[in-house]
Amino acid sequence: MVHSPSIVVHQLDHHFGSGNLKKQVLFDINLEISAGEIVIMTGPSGSGKTTLLTLIGGLRSAQTGSLKVVGHEITGASENDLVNARRNNGYIFQAHNLHGSLTALENVQMGLEVHGNLSKPERHRMANAMLTQVGLEDRVNYYPADLSGGQKQRVAIARALVSRPKIVLADEPTAALDKKSGRDVVDIMHDLAKQQGCTILLVTHDNRILDIADRIVYMEDGRLSKQPELVESAQ
Numbered sequence: 001m002v003h004s005p006s007i008v009v010h011q012l013d014h015h016f017g018s019g020n021l022k023k024q025v026l027f028d029i030n031l032e033i034s035a036g037e038i039v040i041m042t043g044p045s046g047s048g049k050t051t052l053l054t055l056i057g058g059l060r061s062a063q064t065g066s067l068k069v070v071g072h073e074i075t076g077a078s079e080n081d082l083v084n085a086r087r088n089n090g091y092i093f094q095a096h097n098l099h100g101s102l103t104a105l106e107n108v109q110m111g112l113e114v115h116g117n118l119s120k121p122e123r124h125r126m127a128n129a130m131l132t133q134v135g136l137e138d139r140v141n142y143y144p145a146d147l148s149g150g151q152k153q154r155v156a157i158a159r160a161l162v163s164r165p166k167i168v169l170a171d172e173p174t175a176a177l178d179k180k181s182g183r184d185v186v187d188i189m190h191d192l193a194k195q196q197g198c199t200i201l202l203v204t205h206d207n208r209i210l211d212i213a214d215r216i217v218y219m220e221d222g223r224l225s226k227q228p229e230l231v232e233s234a235q
Helices: 049-056 080-087 104-110 120-133 150-163 177-197 209-211 230-235
Strands: 005-016 022-036 037-041 064-069 089-093 167-171 201-202 215-220 223-225
Touching: 005 201, 005 230, 022 049, 022 201, 022 223, 037 049, 037 209, 049 064, 049 167, 049 201, 089 150, 104 120, 104 150, 120 150, 150 167, 150 177, 167 177, 177 201, 177 209
Parallel strands: 037 201, 037 215, 089 167, 167 201
Antiparallel strands: 005 022, 005 064, 215 223
């Protein structure tokens, strides 16, 4: 494994609202994740996991402290800086967020549109190859309505990974899936990430998938802490 850090969070705080309604949701977060590492973040609902994931993903600007993602500083970043930072990322959400009017192939091609330098045939070829890698070569022209939950999540994984991102951020990717589909989905993410050398940060409540992690971090009440028994149970 390459040990240069791809995500470095230092003394990060975050608030929602302002004035009397201002509420602190993250407290003094310090976290380093190496390139190629798979880290699972777990902890109770409402503990700040998704907020931290969206900040690391450049979906909103961090407020105080330092948050560097592949060398880009996200604290105080302008919208333009955030757009550039997001080019390094692939996103996989609990709701797969596929476009119902597009085929599986067209949905995956959308993952390449941030890279405006690819020709249409090139985008088509890369999307086809990625759908084959996730086992959907016979479903490329299907619409989301004609796919199972597990298949839709595989399309979402293909879309997230097709541009060979440096970082993949996943929020509860197995929550809506049965045990076998959930296991298949995380195994695909794990194998592709290891092939491509990308970093995965995955938020989950699903104890069945903890064993894919190189490391598990635990969040409670907006603070990161180690929970040794969780890590041991995942070995």
